[in-house]
Amino acid sequence: MSKITFLGAGSTVFAKNVLGDCMLVPALEGFEFALFDIDEQRLRDSETMLKNLKRSLNKNITIKAYLNRKDALTNAKYVFNAIQVGGYKPSTVIDFEIPKKYGLRQTIADTVGIGGIFRNLRTIPVMIDFARDMEEVCPNALFLNYTNPMAVLTGVMNRFTAIKTVGLCHSVQVCTRDLFKTLGMDPEGVQEKIAGINHMAWLLEVKRNGLDLYPEIKQRAREKQRTKHHDMVRFELMDKFGFYVTESSEHNAEYHPYFIKSRYPELIENYNIPLDEYPRRCEKQIQEWDAMRDDLVHNISLDHVRSKEYGSRIIEAIETDVPFKFGGNVLNTGRLISNLPEKACVEVPCIADRSGITPTYVGDLPEQLAALNRTNINTQLLTIEAAMSRKKEYIYQAALLDPHTASELSIDAIISLCDDLIAAHGDWLPKFASSDTFAISN
Structure with a gap:
């Protein structure tokens, strides 16, 4: 069985977009979708949501949540990254x-500027840890990075690790x-x-x-x-x-x-x-998540249209x-x-x-x-x-x-x-x- 691993899978809406898209690809029938996040509640929310989507779309895939990162990465062919260190x-x-x-x-x-610099400084060590795990358990996997600051993090992975990475x-x-x-x-x-x-x-x-x-x-x-x-x-x-x-x-x-x-x-x-646009956006998303969580996570008729x-x-x-x-x-x-x-x-x-x-x-x-x-x-x-x-x-x-x-x-x-x-x-x-x-x- 081939495997796609999603690091930061507690980002439930984004996990739906990316892994929901993957469910619509016939060539990925039979794949395992492995989920990992340090927030176990959010991880379980995404697992429940994706299992509902799998049933609704009638797809022959396996959805599995992991509490151990290295286990989630073992034998992965593709790895998505969507983490935010420090939240x-x-x-x-x-x-x-x-x-x-x-x-x-x-x-x-979140890109350059003083905020981007410090977001990088707290994220780079975590990315290096990901790479070291991958070099051990899935050295040939393709790392698809969605995490900002994009240029620095993708550059670090390509310059200082053996992991093939695209941002x-x-x-x-x-x-x-x-x-x-x-x-x-x-x-x-x-x-x-x-x-x-x-x-x-x-x-x-x-x-x-x-x-x-x-x-x-x-x-x-x-x-x-x-x-x-x-x-x-x-x-x-x-x-x-x-x-x-x-x-x-x-x-x-x-x-x-x-x-x-x-x-x-x-x-x-x-x-x-x-x-201060980003803090306002974050507060709005937190409020919206509280309002939409049940409808997204526990919707047994959940559907998906392929995203951009x-x-x-x-x-x-x-x-x-x-x-x-x-x-x-x-x-x-x-x-x-x-x-x-x-x-x-x-x-x-x-x-x-x-x-x-x-x-x-x-x-x-x-x-x-x-x-x-x-x-x-x-x-x-x-x-x-x-x-x-x-x-x-x-x-x-x-x-x-x-x-x-x-x-x-x-x-x-x-x-x-x-x-x-x-x-x-x-x-x-x-x-x-x-x-x-x-x-x-x-």
């Missing part, structure tokens, strides 16, 4: 509230469709080319029947900017740098030094930036040898994007088939786009240095190089903020060695 409380709350005391505001805080995000497959919906344009028959880094990949080409659609897109976007809407940051970036970026405006507002500035508070209103997630389609392509093209996060080995660092994790078109995952060569990005990507890659690579060396100086340097943090705070304030976050996260972080080089000046 909303205490860790995400810490990532937002302590920076606020320094006047540093965030929207999502998967929703932003590529919805980028053009959502842009056209916002602008009232028809997406039918559109050809696109997207590449960059996760959450900051670029719509490099968008055509229909060979006709470049960017002139019309930009004209409509400029007209749209006359009134408030949800995508004002991305439209501003497109206007000034020439290309549309894949991830949402609330994300990109904190990836750049231009939009969230205490000296210019009017920018928040002008660009319609939702500060790439995971099941990648596995189907590998099992059937029918190629599938998708936007994947992989190491920039051989300079897939030639003007980005080789150690960076890049988001490029990839092909899945029986041979596995094959990323495609992109070449140079337009120089202004590569420059914007490098501002985030700098922080990503220094965060990896911090995690792997356990030296505080690299934490400080990662924060000092972050575009938004550096645009708001002084060197001393950034170092002090990092120290406060290290103390507040406590045992959620590994121990880091101090450096006299970074003493705060008087």
Whole structure:
């Protein structure tokens, strides 16, 4: 029996999307779907839900929950990862509230920025533990990572472990469709080319029947900017740098030094930036889960329609040898994007088939786009240095190089903020060695 393991299976709604998709793939008949989570109640909820879905769909698969991670991984062919180390409380709350005391505001805080750095630092050791287990009990498995911060975590798995890893995000497959919906344009028959880094990949080409659609897109976007809407940051970036970026405006507002500035508070209103968006979203999801839990978990007539997630389609392509093209996060080995660092994790078109995952060569990005990507890659690579060396100086340097943090705070304030976050996260972080080089000046 072949096996798909889901780490973080207590994310019941997401487990339904990803494993429900897999149930709809004929080539996966007879597979075991192995579930693991450190929260046993949430794990049992997902097990019950998936067993109901299996019966409703009349599928020949096995659903099994495990309390031991290594047992869940043993002999797995594919491993999905959807964990959140430290959860909303205490860790995400810490990532937002302590920076606020320094006047540093965030929207999502899960990619770069001070919140992204610390989410990485508490997640990387867990990912390395996953890899060590997999190297022992399923060394040839494909690791499909959905956990943020995507670029750093996928980069760590590919650089420092023997596990084949690809990072998967929703932003590529919805980028053009959502842009056209916002602008009232028809997406039918559109050809696109997207590449960059996760959450900051670029719509490099968008055509229909060979006709470049960017002139019309930009004209409509400029007209749209006359009134408030949800995508004002991305439209501003497109206007000034020439290309549309894949991830949402609330994300990109904190990836750049231009939009969230205490000296210019009017920018928040002008660009319609939702500060503290992620904590509000978490609180809403907690309330919604309490209301929907019984209907989802104990619904014996539960149904499923295949979602937009790439995971099941990648596995189907590998099992059937029918190629599938998708936007994947992989190491920039051989300079897939030639003007980005080789150690960076890049988001490029990839092909899945029986041979596995094959990323495609992109070449140079337009120089202004590569420059914007490098501002985030700098922080990503220094965060990896911090995690792997356990030296505080690299934490400080990662924060000092972050575009938004550096645009708001002084060197001393950034170092002090990092120290406060290290103390507040406590045992959620590994121990880091101090450096006299970074003493705060008087």
